Amino acid sequence: MDMIKYTLTRLGYMIVTLWIIVTATFFLMHSLPGTPLQNEEKLPPLIRDQIMETYGLNDPLPVQYMNFLGRLVQGDLGKSLTYDGRSVTEMLLEGFQASSFIGMQALVFGVVVGLFLGVAAALRHGGLLDNIATIVAVAGVSIPSFVMAGLLSYWVGVKWQLLPTALWGTYEHTILPSLSLSFFVIAQMSRYIRTEMVEVLDQDYMKTAKAKGLGRQAIIFRHALRNALIPAVTVLGPLAVNIITGSLVVETIFAIPGIGEFFVQSIQVNDYTLIMGVTIFYAVLILVTIFVVDILYGIIDPRIRLAGARE
Amino acid sequence: MARRFRISTLVSLLLIAVMVLSACSFGGGDTETKNSQVLNLAEIQEPPKLDSAKTTDVVSSMILGNVMEGLYRLDKDSKPVLGMAAKEPEVSADQLTWTFTVRDAKWSDGKPVTAHDFEFAWKRALNPETASEYAYILYPIKGAESYNTGKGSVDDVGVRALDDKTLQVVLERPIPYFKDLLCFSTYLPQRQDIVEKYGDKYSLEVDTMVYNGPFIFTDWKHNQSFQVKKNPSYWDKDTVKLEEVNWQIVKDNTTLVNLYNTGKLDFTKLTSEFIDAFKDDPNTFAIYDGSSWYLEMNQTKDFFKNRKIRQAIQLAIDRDTFVKGILKNGSIPAGGLVPPFIKASGVDENKKYRDLVKLEPEFDPAKAKQLWQEGLKELGLTKAPTIELLGDDTTGAKANLQFIKEQLRVNLGADVQITSVPFKERLERGKTQRFDLLVSGWSPDYNDAMTFLDLFTTDNAFNRGKYSNPEYDQLIRKSKENADFKERFQDLKKAEEVLIDDAAIVPLYFRTEMAVKKPFIKDWYWSAIGPEYTLKWTYVETGK
Numbered sequence: 001m002d003m004i005k006y007t008l009t010r011l012g013y014m015i016v017t018l019w020i021i022v023t024a025t026f027f028l029m030h031s032l033p034g035t036p037l038q039n040e041e042k043l044p045p046l047i048r049d050q051i052m053e054t055y056g057l058n059d060p061l062p063v064q065y066m067n068f069l070g071r072l073v074q075g076d077l078g079k080s081l082t083y084d085g086r087s088v089t090e091m092l093l094e095g096f097q098a099s100s101f102i103g104m105q106a107l108v109f110g111v112v113v114g115l116f117l118g119v120a121a122a123l124r125h126g127g128l129l130d131n132i133a134t135i136v137a138v139a140g141v142s143i144p145s146f147v148m149a150g151l152l153s154y155w156v157g158v159k160w161q162l163l164p165t166a167l168w169g170t171y172e173h174t175i176l177p178s179l180s181l182s183f184f185v186i187a188q189m190s191r192y193i194r195t196e197m198v199e200v201l202d203q204d205y206m207k208t209a210k211a212k213g214l215g216r217q218a219i220i221f222r223h224a225l226r227n228a229l230i231p232a233v234t235v236l237g238p239l240a241v242n243i244i245t246g247s248l249v250v251e252t253i254f255a256i257p258g259i260g261e262f263f264v265q266s267i268q269v270n271d272y273t274l275i276m277g278v279t280i281f282y283a284v285l286i287l288v289t290i291f292v293v294d295i296l297y298g299i300i301d302p303r304i305r306l307a308g309a310r311e
Numbered sequence: 312m313a314r315r316f317r318i319s320t321l322v323s324l325l326l327i328a329v330m331v332l333s334a335c336s337f338g339g340g341d342t343e344t345k346n347s348q349v350l351n352l353a354e355i356q357e358p359p360k361l362d363s364a365k366t367t368d369v370v371s372s373m374i375l376g377n378v379m380e381g382l383y384r385l386d387k388d389s390k391p392v393l394g395m396a397a398k399e400p401e402v403s404a405d406q407l408t409w410t411f412t413v414r415d416a417k418w419s420d421g422k423p424v425t426a427h428d429f430e431f432a433w434k435r436a437l438n439p440e441t442a443s444e445y446a447y448i449l450y451p452i453k454g455a456e457s458y459n460t461g462k463g464s465v466d467d468v469g470v471r472a473l474d475d476k477t478l479q480v481v482l483e484r485p486i487p488y489f490k491d492l493l494c495f496s497t498y499l500p501q502r503q504d505i506v507e508k509y510g511d512k513y514s515l516e517v518d519t520m521v522y523n524g525p526f527i528f529t530d531w532k533h534n535q536s537f538q539v540k541k542n543p544s545y546w547d548k549d550t551v552k553l554e555e556v557n558w559q560i561v562k563d564n565t566t567l568v569n570l571y572n573t574g575k576l577d578f579t580k581l582t583s584e585f586i587d588a589f590k591d592d593p594n595t596f597a598i599y600d601g602s603s604w605y606l607e608m609n610q611t612k613d614f615f616k617n618r619k620i621r622q623a624i625q626l627a628i629d630r631d632t633f634v635k636g637i638l639k640n641g642s643i644p645a646g647g648l649v650p651p652f653i654k655a656s657g658v659d660e661n662k663k664y665r666d667l668v669k670l671e672p673e674f675d676p677a678k679a680k681q682l683w684q685e686g687l688k689e690l691g692l693t694k695a696p697t698i699e700l701l702g703d704d705t706t707g708a709k710a711n712l713q714f715i716k717e718q719l720r721v722n723l724g725a726d727v728q729i730t731s732v733p734f735k736e737r738l739e740r741g742k743t744q745r746f747d748l749l750v751s752g753w754s755p756d757y758n759d760a761m762t763f764l765d766l767f768t769t770d771n772a773f774n775r776g777k778y779s780n781p782e783y784d785q786l787i788r789k790s791k792e793n794a795d796f797k798e799r800f801q802d803l804k805k806a807e808e809v810l811i812d813d814a815a816i817v818p819l820y821f822r823t824e825m826a827v828k829k830p831f832i833k834d835w836y837w838s839a840i841g842p843e844y845t846l847k848w849t850y851v852e853t854g855k
Contacts, residue, residue: 034735038359039367039444041738042756045772046460047447054442084360085511086533094533150565158569165569167559168535255561255570257534270735 010294014287018280022072025279026065029272036081036270055081057272068276077280078273082266088277095259096281098168099246102256105178107243110185111236117186118193119225125198133190140187146249149180153253166255177254181243188235196228229300237293241285345831345851348554351577353561353570357534361514363499364436367444369843372496376842377556378539380524381500382411382429382478383493385845389652389758389838390660391490395424395500395523397476406485406794407453411478416546418502419522426472428500433470434458435506436497448497448756451489453481485794487657488759494841495757525551525847535560539846552850571827578828583639583707586825595827597641600754601839603650603763606715606817607741607749607776614696615747615776619686621814624748626679627722628715630672634820637714638707641825645818646670647807648767649760652839656759657796664760668804670811672818676722683723697726701746704731711750741775749775752822758840760803761790767815778815 035052037043043051052058056067071078077088121133156176157165164173200206201224209219246260259278266274358371363379366372376384383391393399397414416424433452436443437459450456452470457463469481482489492498502521509519517528525547526539538557545551559576561567567579568588580598581589589595608615608624615621630644643651647670655662687695698719702712712729719725727748732740741749753773755762765771768787769779786806793799810816828835835849 032735033733033739037444040735042773043444044447047444050439050461051442051444054440079511082359083357084362084365085513085515091533153566153569158573161573165573165575166561166563166566167570167575252563253566255535255559255563255566257532257560261534261562268733268735 010291014291017287018283021283022069022276022280023065025276026068027061029267029270029275030061030064032267032270034270036272038082038269072276072280077277080271080274080277082269082271082274088273091262091274092259092277092281095246095257095262096244098256099251099258099260100244102174102177102181102250102258103240103244103246105174106181107185107240109178110182111189113182114186114189115193117190118228119197119220121190121194122197122201122228123220125201130194133194137187137191137194140183141191143183144249145180145184145247146253148183149177149250149253152176152180166253168254168256173254173256177250177256180250181247185239185243188239189232192232192235193225193228196231197224200224200227226300230297233293233296233300237289238286241282241289245282245285345829346853348552348851348853350553350556350832350846350849350851351559351575352556353559353567353576353579355560355562355567355580357560358537361520361528363496363501364432364441365443365445366496372841373843374528374537374539375496375499376494376524376844377526377846378522378524378528378542379499380416381493381495381498382413383490384847385491385494385836385838385841387834387836387848389836389840391494394494395429396493407482409480409482409489410473411480413476413478414546416523417544419527419542419544421544422502422521423475424500424523425475426478427475428502429478429498430470430472431503431506432499432501433497434465434468435501437468438465443497445497448492448495451482451484451486451492453483455483484792485796486759487796487799488654488757488761491654491656491758491840496842526553526556547847551847553846556846577832578826581825581827586639589825589827592827594830595825598824598826598837599650599652599839600822600824601650601652602752602754602822603645603648604750604752604819604822605645605648606819607746607751607774608778608814608816609744609747609749609775610777610779611744612747614690617686617690618813619682619689620695621817623679623683623686623723624719625811625814625817626673626675626682628718628817628819629674630819631674633711633714633718637710638820641823643821643823644672645820646672647811647818648763648816649807650755650763650821650839653755653760653763654758655800658800664803667800668807670807670818679722680724683725695723695725697728699730699747700727700750701730701732701737701740701748702750703737704733708750715748715750742772744775744777746775750819751775755840760807761787764803764806764810765791767810776816778810778813780809780813780815783809783813783815 034040035048035057037048037051040048049058056064080086080088080091083091117133117136121130124130153165153176156162163176167173206219206223209223246258248260248264251258251260262274262278266278354370356370358374359368360366360371361374363375366375380394382394382396384394386392395413395416397412401410402408413424413426418424433449435441436446437449437455439459439461446459452468454463454467454469458465458468471479473479500523505521506513512519514520517531522528522542525542525545527542528537529540530538536557536559538555540555541551541553542548561570564582564585567576568581568585570576571579581595608621610616634642634644647668649664649668651663651665653664654660655664655667658667687693700712700716702708709731712731716727716729719727740746741751753763753766765787766773767778768774768784783806786802786809790799790802793802811818831852833850833852835844835846837844
């Protein structure tokens with residue numbers, strides 16, 4: 001019962017948060033100079049007004065806002081103003097397929113490698129492996145993904161010709177983009193896991209577990225790793241959303257038909273419907289992820305679930 | 312045990328990595344020859360609108376130019392040649408009534424192309440509800456403007472299909488470039504039944520439109536790629552040699568060059584950072600993009616109302632160095648407003664306007680300095696105010712602004728402050744005269760000097776510096792109505808000379824882009840106006 005109440009309250013907060021985001025974006029976006037018209041530079045002012053009228057863009061802002069909310073409640077994100085007549089929902093879903101595939105692949109690879117690297121480093125605390133893991137982590141965090149993407153595309157794609165330089169179509173096309181995105185995940189994961197593991201391994205209950213006669217694997221996986229996962233899960237949520245919603249630069253460098261580009265391009269051309277579409281899409285993903293992460297905490301650490309329920 | 316576990320995981324991870332890498336194909340680059348009539352090209356953006364009544368962008372217009380055909384199409388010299396028109400039209404003595412015969416041609420679904428398809432498409436573009444951003448290109452047609460602006464009726468628009476084969480067009484006023492206009496996207500025909508059948512889905516996918524051009528649109532993966540194939544029902548199909556053309560949508564310049572170097576693309580444009588790398592490559596070529604770039608001076612301010620001040624600025628910028636040292640893309644230094652590819656229309660169809668009207672950029676720092684001082688004296692100033700130079704915020708644009716600033720500082724001692732803003736903001740500020748100096752560009756709408764020269768009449772919305780000269784206004788006004796095309800040409804020439812003599816603007820350069828293509832591509836014709844290129848005559852030189 002507590003759990004249901006907790007969930008419903010959280011859901012309520014999510015809707016309010018979303019509404020605030022939508023409203024803020026709507027008004028900020030309309031404060032940008034210019035119109036969504038493509039041939040704006042050349043249009044005679046009279047004709048421009050008339051076209052704006054056709055799209056309902058001459059109405060007072062509050063009216064436009066209410067119209068927009070009305071459509072949104074019905075689940076209609078409208079049609080793109082740049083890609084004339086194409087439904088924003090359709091565009092986002094199409095683009096999301098590519099972006100999320102690359103992102104998920106990068107995430108799984110990054111988490112697995114990061115996890116092993118982190119655990120291995122913690123177990124060999126201060127040793128050679130630990131140092132290597134540190135170097136990898138520092139490099140992964142400080143080298144931006146677009147530099148990785150550029151380097152991979154040039155060396156693996158152009159110089160060695162092992163994998164396609166860019167473009168989209170077959171599975172091979174997904175490897176380099178995923179790799180370039182995964183370095184950051186590896187770095188983040190390995191650092192968090194390592195730090196936590198080192199701390200957890202020093203705890204008294206580890207000695208207790210050892211004294212009980214448990215095997216080393218059982219100790220590491222059931223007791224140490226599980227505790228060390230909590231901070232990792234916290235960062236993983238938003239990190240996952242960031243990665244699966246596409247990276248503008250990585251998608252540009254590898255010419256991937258993802259949604260990363262919409263985030264920037266829609267703003268440059270004042271495509272109002274598309275701006276709102278990507279904002280809502282991204283916000284919903286983030287909110288849901290944070291929610292899921294909260295639930296996950298409960299599974300990993302029962303103390304958090306109780307604390308949450310008691311409130 | 313524990314240690315073995317750790318090492319074994321690392322080893323297995325490495326193995327996985329190696330397997331993943333080795334499982335992939337070792338596809339190398341193609342060679343420099345080809346055995347099929349297939350081209351692999353690239354565009355930097357997804358075509359946003361393939362509805363010819365509404366389209367405004369370069370990519371859509373290029374595709375339409377290859378899968379559709381209007382009454383005329385542009386040939387290798389950017390001259391209009393017969394397309395859907397069976398023969399040259401009958402033109403009335405007053406140059407106002409044009410009667411076209413539509414040739415026996417078929418749409419890709421087998422139905423005949425008729426005069427009604429043209430009447431429907433043009434009137435649809437003019438319908439205010441269509442909200443076409445290029446409808447004004449149809450304004451030379453009688454009654455078009457008043458219908459488009461909601462004042463007139465569709466019945467008064469001067470285009471009528473007299474029967475299935477005969478199209479009669481009545482113009483508002485005589486123009487020497489009407490045939491060139493007929494090559495423009497907005498003048499393409501459309502099928503009423505298809506447009507109505509698909510409604511707002513029309514032209515969103517390859518199968519929601521029909522084609523009458525040399526190619527048909529066969530595949531379109533949004534944001535990724537598109538493809539055309541030879542149209543077997545095209546009236547002139549024997550001329551068309553290419554079987555298939557694929558475009559990838561690639562936005563990054565480095566990626567484009569990488570793909571070209573690995574043989575995945577047969578062509579790429581080159582941005583300035585790659586010019587040096589390709590400078591010895593014999594396969595590079597220049598593409599005129601048609602635009603003319605210039606500096607506007609805000610003449611609502613007393614300082615720039617002074618003619619000597621404006622003349623000083625005009626003389627103080629070394630446009631040769633600008634083009635060679637900063638732009639480095641093959642652009643041409645400008646001494647006038649009208650670019651070199653514009654025809655001497657109405658006078659000599661084989662000559663260019665610039666062949667007959669020479670205006671070289673003048674650079675004279677000493678004279679500039681003297682005029683500057685005289686100007687200051689006339690204004691009663693001892694020192695010039697700080698000048699705000701407004702331009703775009705792209706990397707290239709910033710370098711350009713920096714150069715102009717330096718020229719004015721060194722040659723005039725002027726204190727210039729640069730403001731770089733996003734494109735839409737620049738338009739907004741330009742429109743509301745919030746600048747001192749403004750870097751502006753203009754692309755032609757049709758192949759005649761008028762598309763540039765009417766910008767600077769007193770009441771033109773794009774005259775952002777608010778230059779005003781009754782003599783200039785009069786010359787342009789007269790030319791718009793003048794059926795004597797020889798006299799019209801002389802008046803336009805005069806107008807441009809007045810414009811430069813008055814230093815209404817400072818012409819900077821005519822923009823060019825560099826590109827590189829594989830040597831086996833032959834007869835690929837580019838145009839600075841209308842569809843960017845046509846592939847109708849293009850072929851692959853096979854088996855070298």
